[in-house]
Amino acid sequence: MPNDPTALIPAFVAGLLAIPILLAVARLFSLYTIVNEQEAVVYTFLGKVMGVLDQPGLRFPLLHFGPTAILVPLFGTRQPVNMKLRQRYLRNQMVNSEEGTPMSVGVWYEMQVSDPVAYLFNNADPEGSLEANVASATISTLSNLEMDKLLEDRHQLSRQVRATVSPLSEKWGFRLGSVYIRKVAFTDREMVDNITDKVVKRLVQVTSAMKQDGENRVGLIKSQTAYKVSEQLAQASATRPAVVGETLNEIAADDPEVLDALMQVMEAEQLIASGADVDVLPPDARVLVSLGGGGEDKPAGSVKGGATASRFNLDEGVLS
16 A cells, blocks of 8 residues: 555665664764864874864865865775863972971872873873873972971972973963972871970960969059059049149138138047047146046046047145
8 A cells, every 4th residue: 555654664674773873973984073162173184184173063075175185095094083171189299398307299280281292192191101200200390409498388389380391381282280299298207206395385475474474464464453543543643632622722712610610520520530648627727736646546538539538636825
């Protein structure tokens, strides 16, 4: 039957099988090629470089290289080159400091293919050669340096290693990226213990110095505070008599009798506070007495404030 659908199945299957085969044949004869991201394809013909395809996507070598591209599978090569950024870490690179101390150094660096043709044909093992070059540059740059410089100036030393390696790596088709000295370690255990002891002692010394400095600062602050407080108290004490004097002058101007009474009270308070002996006489008596007699002649009676009345002897001939 001409309209039988089953008769079309073999043709459909044959078409599905033919499409991959035709695409493979077209790719084999460089009718087209697919360039991936971060990749370059180098075409050679009869031992010579025809060109490089480094733009990602679907490319047609016939448009770039002409009909000769069809003969590349027979008389040439098609070599893809990885253009991605790669990283390497070199461990245990042995160097000696200026003092003769053996030290182990770790170097981390980045590399990327910048010239695919030079990468393929200028060096049989470009990655191994670059690794050996970085290692030798690290050893030559770091050897016979002072230990302090090795431990502290890693950034500057890393730039020196990169400057040494970069010119040669460009000849091999590499672009050297960052270079960094990540680890500097001592290989002698006894030296590590000695350095640890020195660091601990230094930390104890610094801690003691900081503590003493803090105590000195606290003592200085206390002395300054005490000086300011005593100064303020002295100013206050000096101000009090002036204030009292101004007040007494105002009282004297308004009422002299009040001032006189106030002075008598103040005099009595001072006399009582002094604790001196007081001899008391009758106000109307005209007598000759012996004042300030011995303690055995003083009566037991006392005056306010601790003053006592002393005994006196009257002379009857002089009483009025």
